[in-house]
Amino acid sequence: MSQLDKDFLWGGAIAANQAEGAYLEGGKGLSLMDVATAGKKGVSRHITDGIQDDVYYPNHEGIDFYHQYKEDLALFEEMGFKCFRTSIAWTRIFPHGDEDEPNEEGLKYYDDLFDEMIKRGMEPVVTISHYEMPLYLAQKYGGWANRQLIDFYLNFCEVIFKRYKGKVKYWMTFNEINSVVFMPEIAGVLDRTQDDFKQRSYQAAHHQFLASAKAVQLGHAIDPENKIGCMVLTLVKYPLTAKPEDVLLAEEKMRYGTFAFTDIQVRGHYPRYIQKYVERQGIKVDIKPGDLEEMKKGCVDYIGFSYYSSSAATTDPHVETTGGNLVSGVKNPYLPTSEWGWQIDAKGLRYILNRFYERYEIPMFIVENGLGYNDQIDENGYVKDDYRIEYLRQHIIEMKKAVLEDGVELIGYTPWGCIDLVSAGTGEMSKRYGFIYVDRDDLGNGSLKRSKKKSFDWYKQVIASQGEDL
Numbered sequence: 001m002s003q004l005d006k007d008f009l010w011g012g013a014i015a016a017n018q019a020e021g022a023y024l025e026g027g028k029g030l031s032l033m034d035v036a037t038a039g040k041k042g043v044s045r046h047i048t049d050g051i052q053d054d055v056y057y058p059n060h061e062g063i064d065f066y067h068q069y070k071e072d073l074a075l076f077e078e079m080g081f082k083c084f085r086t087s088i089a090w091t092r093i094f095p096h097g098d099e100d101e102p103n104e105e106g107l108k109y110y111d112d113l114f115d116e117m118i119k120r121g122m123e124p125v126v127t128i129s130h131y132e133m134p135l136y137l138a139q140k141y142g143g144w145a146n147r148q149l150i151d152f153y154l155n156f157c158e159v160i161f162k163r164y165k166g167k168v169k170y171w172m173t174f175n176e177i178n179s180v181v182f183m184p185e186i187a188g189v190l191d192r193t194q195d196d197f198k199q200r201s202y203q204a205a206h207h208q209f210l211a212s213a214k215a216v217q218l219g220h221a222i223d224p225e226n227k228i229g230c231m232v233l234t235l236v237k238y239p240l241t242a243k244p245e246d247v248l249l250a251e252e253k254m255r256y257g258t259f260a261f262t263d264i265q266v267r268g269h270y271p272r273y274i275q276k277y278v279e280r281q282g283i284k285v286d287i288k289p290g291d292l293e294e295m296k297k298g299c300v301d302y303i304g305f306s307y308y309s310s311s312a313a314t315t316d317p318h319v320e321t322t323g324g325n326l327v328s329g330v331k332n333p334y335l336p337t338s339e340w341g342w343q344i345d346a347k348g349l350r351y352i353l354n355r356f357y358e359r360y361e362i363p364m365f366i367v368e369n370g371l372g373y374n375d376q377i378d379e380n381g382y383v384k385d386d387y388r389i390e391y392l393r394q395h396i397i398e399m400k401k402a403v404l405e406d407g408v409e410l411i412g413y414t415p416w417g418c419i420d421l422v423s424a425g426t427g428e429m430s431k432r433y434g435f436i437y438v439d440r441d442d443l444g445n446g447s448l449k450r451s452k453k454k455s456f457d458w459y460k461q462v463i464a465s466q467g468e469d470l
């Protein structure tokens with residue numbers, strides 16, 4: 001095996017809403033995540049109707065990255081990060097989302113943030129929309145089910161593409177775009193009790209695909225150097241047995257859960273299996289003349305994806321199930337399971353890298369991967385997170401095999417939550433992913449002090465050796 005390229009982008013990833021806090025500072029408006037309650041293991045969060053007294057909203061303060069980003073970036077630099085992924089909070093730039101003119105203070109904040117990253121040798125990798133759309137757009141317009149959202153989003157894109165031209169080259173249009181069908185609330189499609197909920201969700205998906213394709217075209221026109229990717233949550237499913245029914249079911253779940261989204265964004269059209277699937281659901285998506293042509297013109301440059309775990313699929317109803325990111329599955333008896341029910345499967349990373357590459361032959365970017373763990377800090381303020389090191393080590397080994405033995409093209413690797421942050425799924429702080437511990441608990445107590453975990457020095461050595469010293 002030879003080595004990964006010198007310019008391979010090692011780094012880490014966060015999202016604005018889970019880290020920045022300062023939810024009303026700098027002219028920021030409320031985002032959907034500002035009204036997401038704190039859940040806990042096995043209990044999902046929910047979106048309240050505006051901010052309610054006596055409810056704790058963990059994203060309001062996050063980990064105060066908004067104020068402490070310089071110190072945090074200094075720590076990332078110490079680890080040797082070549083890139084850093086974050087998102088631009090839409091509500092810092094357009095507090096309601098439908099304004100014509102952007103908020104200068106918000107734009108200035110990201111100017112400073114990107115300048116600081118670049119100064120410290122990190123390539124910014126930016127998610128344009130990471131689960132944090134303006135609340136106003138959800139309440140007043142019905143979220144992405146409303147076609148007007150496309151124009152609001154493109155206005156946002158135009159402003160940031162122009163403003164950060166020359167600073168940001170790597171973009172992703174929507175974080176985990178497949179969440180729009182699994183958790184439509186995240187796209188501002190609210191109220192599951194209504195009969196038309198599914199209809200609105202699928203309509204929202206069409207609008208996001210179209211918005212993404214138009215954003216790709218716009219981003220390329222503003223700066224031909226831009227590399228604009230999709231971002232999908234990979235829901236890897238294995239057949240539980242060699243029974244043909246299980247094999248077909250697992251494949252079907254891969255198709256509808258993951259590949260449909262990359263097929264549409266990489267190839268620029270709705271595959272026939274999706275058209276049939278939507279028909280079978282009795283849903284009629286309103287596709288206007290010209291939409292399909294626009295989608296064809298806006299194919300992405302690379303596939304960004306998150307990978308945490310895999311699960312199994314079977315037609316047998318009498319089997320044990322397990323949790324997972326947004327979607328649960330059938331428990332695979334060959335894999336260990338995290339405290340949150342996510343099954344740990346490093347080989348699944350090699351599997352999905354190969355499945356994507358066989359299908360599309362375009363570059364990929366692993367923009368999320370990691371282990372959520374309830375770290376315990378010792379009396380010296382240290383976290384000995386050998387379990388996290390082991391998780392990441394195994395995933396990096398498989399990633400390297402995919403690149404160096406199987407020949408897939410990979411731009412980089414940014415483990416999720418490189419500094420502890422608020423969990424998207426549960427709102428907990430105790431579901432930690434970081435190399436850096438943040439002193440804050442699930443109720444919002446703590447000094448927010450940062451300290452290095454054992455994995456900090458380990459990852460530093462991994463980057464310094466280009467993935468050789470694991």
Ligand code: BG6
Pocket residue numbers: 015018175176233306325368372416422423424425426431
């Ligand atoms: C991805 C999201 O789904 O998984 C992140 O893009 C999220 O925002 C991450 O934090 C891990 O999920 P969780 O629920 O453990 O925070």
